[in-house]
Amino acid sequence: MSELLILNGRLVDPAAGIDEPRDLLVREGRVVAVETPGAFAAVEAAETIDAAGCIVAPGFVDVHVHLREPGQTWKESIATGTAAAAAGGFTTVVAMPNTVPVNDTAESLRWMLDPARGSQVNLFAMPAATLGSMGVTLSDYATLAAAGAVGFTDDGKPVLEDHVMRAALLTSGRLGLVVSQHAEDTRLTGGCSMNHGAVAFRLGLRGMTVEAETRIVERDIRLLREIEAEDGVRGRLHVQHVSTARAMDAIRAAKADGLHVTCEVAPHHFTLTDEAIGDFNTNAKMNPPLRIESDRLAMIAALLDGTVDCIATDHAPHARHEKEVEFERAPNGITGLETALGLALRVLHREHGMSLTRVVELMSANPARIVKLGGRGALSPGSYADLAIFDAGAEWNYAAAASKSNSKNSPFDGAPMLGQVRATVVGGRVVFRG
Amino acid sequence: MPGVATILMEGTFQTSPYAPGSLITVASLSVAETSSILSTTAKLAAMPAAEKATLLAGRRIALLFYESSTRTRTSFELAAKSLGATTTLVSDKSSSIEKGESLKDTGLTLRALGAECIILRHNAGGAPFVLARTTGLPVLNAGDGMHQHPSQALLDLRTILTRLGLDATRVDETSLKGVTVTITGDIRHSRVARSNAMLLPRLGAKVLLCGPPELLPEEALTLGEGVEIVRDFDTALRRSQVAMMLRIQRERLAGLELDLTEYTTNYQLNEDRLARCAPKALVMHPGPMIRGLEIQGEVADGPNSAIEDQVGHGLAVRAALLVRALGVEL
Ligand SMILES: [Zn+2]
Secondary structure, eight states: OOEEEEEEEEEEEGGGTEEEEEEEEEETTEEEEEESTTTTTTOOOSEEEEOTTSEEEEOEEEEEEOOOTTTOTTTOOHHHHHHHHHHTTEEEEEEOSOSSSOOOSHHHHHHHHOGGGOOSSEEEEOOBSBGGGOSSSBOOHHHHHHTTOOEEEOTTSOOOSHHHHHHHHHHHHHHTOEEEEOOOOTTSOTTOOEESSHHHHHHTOOEEOHHHHHHHHHHHHHHHHHHHHHHOOOOOEEEOSOOOHHHHHHHHHHHHTTOOEEEEEOHHHHHOOGGGGTTTOGGGOOSSOOOOHHHHHHHHHHHHHTOOOEEOOOBOOOOHHHHSSOGGGSOSOBOOTTTHHHHIIIIIIIITOOOHHHHHHHHTHHHHHHTTOTTOSOOSTTSBOOEEEEEEEEEEEOOGGGOSSSOOOOTTTTOEEEEEEEEEEETTEEEEEO | OHHHHHHHHHTTSOOOOOOTTOBOOGGGOOHHHHHHHHHHHHHHHHSOHHHHTTTTTTOEEEEEESSOOSHHHHHHHHHHHHTTOEEEEEETTSSGGGGTOOHHHHHHHHHHTTOSEEEEEESSTTHHHHHHHHHOSOEEEEEETTTBOHHHHHHHHHHHHHHTTOOOSOOOTTTTTTOEEEEESOOTTOHHHHHHHHHHHHTTOEEEEESOTTTSOGGGGGSSTTOEEOOOHHHHHHTOSEEEEOOOOGGGOTTOOOOHHHHHHHHOBOHHHHHHHOTTOEEEOOSOOOBTTTBOHHHHTSTTBOHHHHHHHHHHHHHHHHHHHTTOOO
């Protein structure tokens, strides 16, 4: 029996309402006991982690990562992307389907989830909401769900047509799974490469308006209402990477109305504004784009007031040569798995007073619930032994060159971080030590 | 709490240095540097041609043009030749660019072939930064997308100083005090407008922007200190010593609907309007002009016009920029 002891740490387990010194005993990949310090003095475990001075938290869950495999392994592979995840304290990631080819069949889904791919952490996936993510024909949700799908998305693109999105919400709702929507009305964003506003004007770049995001969010909320009234089905909408105050207001109102809407915010959207583009820094180019200060503050307010369900990185690696081009030609996306905790603690915890419990909840319990991962995102006895052990007070600077990702495209290269991962445990196995 | 974003952003810019002789945007051009460029320009203008032709003798300058251009290309080319430099023209129509070579690789190839400075015209804003950072060579921006056209702003500055009888050999923060410049037309798509609206206020000028909301959004107010939007052309002209006209860039309108008859009625600079509102104003246009649209032919050719002067000053200013780029002290 392989046993692991985690001693002397401060357990922060939002699901159990615990923020106390606790020792944990792990056996066969599960948490078997959580006790006051010293309770396991007589246990002789095969391995012990001394977590003195550290937070012991449920391993982080990221419902939005791009692992680029199959098809674009020069950017990232399942093995390298999940190694970066482990380094960031993530024990579970959900892969987006915009691979080459698009993950839209049970066969491609099983291939992706196969242990032979070498994932370092628990890997789940959201297959495409529509075949080829072309926005026309729904993929086979029931078959995909049976093969392990935890939701459906065309991320990178929206499901644009009303009737297609309606069908997606209806079909997935019947299965109890989310449709994860990249909310961008692409009819309004052609030729745009950043946020619409003063900075875009100064740089002479075409900008994406706030309306491009809100129109899709408001439309999707309307569809949820409609299918609940007309079809008696409770649809589940998850809004990805919310970036504007107005879209957030719409989500807040929909939640107050009792609709099943969840949403995520990416660390770059609560950390940076479009000013970070500076002199056309392509490492600050992503979609949705960095917005203005009032939007950034609105993301933080919504993270604090409970409107936001989770933090998701939208880890979107691109090779250096792909980013070393004219701004308008550069692909959208930045890496995010290794910087999420350091930014969340610095900006949300230190600068805006968010409790550690809430930070951990946004990164573990809540995202696990959105994609219905039972036994994850919590550390009560019986749970999977997925843990993030971190020093919440450690100050360090992120060095993109040292990233475990195949790509180093981060706007946070050299930026100060607060909180450093000391160990990541997946299913009772230590997969990262820092 | 803007401080937080600032702290985090400090280490985040793609900050690889680029050669100091580069000129990519007037945003990073100090008043002192502007003054020094004007002083070099004046010295070069006064220099005998034979002496001038020795300054860059044997030096190699590449012109890399991803967008068609007659005026700016010829101006840079003649300026380089007047200094004795060898020039090579690479355009996207006749090179490996057509085969999909990246800007970085094209730049590295030019460097390997001995280019010491690259003059770049590109349809994508910010392209000169990519070229300057990847090659380490001094890069002169000859117009990038809708972003900047710094040599145009400098030649416009020299034109204004000269025609208003001001000292064109040096400037400071008050050189253009009391001078109001109205820039009228398609501000939204104009790199010339951006460069001028950033540069002129720093030297004390008042800049008024004029045009319909489709071509002149409110964001333009942030371009420079004290910039104002005046929608009524007559009102703007009455306050102005300089009227700078811009053409409508139809190729960039991208679905924008514009009634050209109405535009012409409201914003064309014609003899009647000029006589009524600003009979003494200096008339400028960076070209290419659409006579009969934003400007009446009679005005372009009339006594107020400085349009031909602009071309002449373009040669002189660009020669100064090349001398500066290649680190030659006069
Ligand atoms: Zn997306």
